[in-house]
Amino acid sequence: MSGAIILPVRTIIEPFRIKSVEPLHHTTTAERERYLEQAGYNLFRIDARNILIDLLTDSGTSAMSTEQWAALMRGDESYAGSESFFRLKRAVDDLTGLRHMIPTHQGRAAERILFTVACKPGNLVPSNTHFDTTRANIEFTGARAVDLPIPEAADTQARLDFKGYMDVSALGDLIRSEGAAQVPLVMLTVTNNSGGGQPVSMANIAAVKEVCAYHNIPLYLDACRFAENAWFIRERETGYADWTPKRIAQKMFSYADGCTFSAKKDAFANIGGFLCTNDDRIAQRESDLLILTEGFPTYGGLAGRDLEAIAVGLEEILDIDYLRYRIVSTGYLGRHIADRGVPIVEPPGGHAIYIDAARMLPHIPPQQFPGQALAVELYRHAGIRSVEIGTLMFGAAARHELLRLAIPRRVYTQSHIDYVVEAILEVNACKDRIRGLEIVEEPPFLRHFSARFRQL
Ligand code: F0G
Numbered sequence: 001m002s003g004a005i006i007l008p009v010r011t012i013i014e015p016f017r018i019k020s021v022e023p024l025h026h027t028t029t030a031e032r033e034r035y036l037e038q039a040g041y042n043l044f045r046i047d048a049r050n051i052l053i054d055l056l057t058d059s060g061t062s063a064m065s066t067e068q069w070a071a072l073m074r075g076d077e078s079y080a081g082s083e084s085f086f087r088l089k090r091a092v093d094d095l096t097g098l099r100h101m102i103p104t105h106q107g108r109a110a111e112r113i114l115f116t117v118a119c120k121p122g123n124l125v126p127s128n129t130h131f132d133t134t135r136a137n138i139e140f141t142g143a144r145a146v147d148l149p150i151p152e153a154a155d156t157q158a159r160l161d162f163k164g165y166m167d168v169s170a171l172g173d174l175i176r177s178e179g180a181a182q183v184p185l186v187m188l189t190v191t192n193n194s195g196g197g198q199p200v201s202m203a204n205i206a207a208v209k210e211v212c213a214y215h216n217i218p219l220y221l222d223a224c225r226f227a228e229n230a231w232f233i234r235e236r237e238t239g240y241a242d243w244t245p246k247r248i249a250q251k252m253f254s255y256a257d258g259c260t261f262s263a264k265k266d267a268f269a270n271i272g273g274f275l276c277t278n279d280d281r282i283a284q285r286e287s288d289l290l291i292l293t294e295g296f297p298t299y300g301g302l303a304g305r306d307l308e309a310i311a312v313g314l315e316e317i318l319d320i321d322y323l324r325y326r327i328v329s330t331g332y333l334g335r336h337i338a339d340r341g342v343p344i345v346e347p348p349g350g351h352a353i354y355i356d357a358a359r360m361l362p363h364i365p366p367q368q369f370p371g372q373a374l375a376v377e378l379y380r381h382a383g384i385r386s387v388e389i390g391t392l393m394f395g396a397a398a399r400h401e402l403l404r405l406a407i408p409r410r411v412y413t414q415s416h417i418d419y420v421v422e423a424i425l426e427v428n429a430c431k432d433r434i435r436g437l438e439i440v441e442e443p444p445f446l447r448h449f450s451a452r453f454r455q456l
Contacts, residue, residue: 040452052383075305103300107262164192197349199232218257228350267313368436382423
């Protein structure tokens with residue numbers, strides 16, 4: 001070995017090996033044309049076996065670890081007082097420091113219970129950007145969901161280290177003009193999913209908390225992707241480079257009076273969620289409501305084994321090697337398409353890459369759903385499923401016309417992503433031929449899940 005130059009290997013690899021595999025199923029273009037027609041050009045209506053690479057969502061689609069699968073066997077299925085509940089409670093206490101935790105079957109169940117207890121008609125709930133189910137659950141109570149992203153977030157091409165945060169002065173103005181009594185709580189979504197998977201800085205969390213504290217309004221985190229947000233803080237915000245992701249996450253939660261959480265994201269679970277609060281009275285009312293629809297407060301609509309998987313996942317997600325790989329691999333997809341001319345929301349987010357469909361397809365107006373048109377074309381061309389986040393999902397409240405490519409955790413390898421890159425570049429090369437869509441059938445809310453379309 002004498003004389004050899006020893007350099008560290010720098011390639012960032014998937015920090016896991018594969019023990020169990022699921023085959024993928026190839027389809028022909030002609031078959032996909034037929035499936036699209038049968039599905040009314042709505043990818044939610046296509047059978048998963050006819051999808052090659054599924055980037056519809058990073059939610060509930062994670063690969064669980066050997067430790068999580070092993071923990072399932074430990075699940076205590078007692079109706080009341082299950083050991084698994086206490087195991088999860090200890091994990092959540094350690095992470096959030098919040099006094100009360102009730103399990104729910106997923107994030108939106110926590111949202112529904114929270115807003116049913118907290119909101120009255122005419123109230124408003126500000127956020128950096130509400131996710132679609134959050135917005136729908138607020139509006140279902142007769143309250144208003146208000147998004148207060150920073151003005152710079154309107155420019156998809158602006159490369160800010162923290163682009164997901166809340167406009168603090170707009171929050172102060174809103175509370176003063178509407179009256180603090182009209183604002184039962186303020187939310188911060190970390191990371192900001194509908195705003196491009198962009199992170200929120202610790203400084204912004206602290207500043208929002210200060211405004212809330214001044215007006216005596218509780219601050220809630222929509223904490224679905226708290227660990228990815230913590231990683232961005234570690235990488236980009238001064239003073240955190242040598243903190244562990246866990247310590248950063250604990251500090252994020254220290255500003256919160258409560259949180260909603262979907263364990264289908266940053267807990268690697270296939271189902272589950274929880275709702276936390278420091279308020280004893282609210283916790284009691286939430287538990288009462290929980291029993292009505294979800295189940296007894298020590299299982300909340302989940303099996304004991306699910307509680308175990310979440311408890312293990314909450315620790316695994318904060319692993320430094322995992323988070324480095326996660327954020328780097330999302331960026332890999334983003335850079336490889338953006339640097340060859342596909343406009344994405346810059347910079348790449350944590351769990352997904354968002355193509356700016358309005359910019360890519362300027363010949364398709366928002367009323368003809370450019371994001372959905374692109375989703376349809378990507379499926380037709382390569383069997384890849386993605387999701388529109390734009391006028392179809394949010395109606396007039398949409399700020400952008402985006403196509404989201406969400407990356408399931410620990411599921412796809414680099415060659416899968418290389419295939420996705422190649423397919424997107426090919427679609428981009430023929431983008432002028434993509435046509436818009438018209439709705440022919442839609443439900444009264446959350447229409448993107450089930451609407452049917454006609455190609456124009
Ligand atoms: N909040 C955010 C920021 C979310 O991204 C989601 C779900 C929820 C709440 C609701 O959680 O699905 O467990 O009921 N987002 C998924 C997605 C569905 O594809 O982005 P849930």
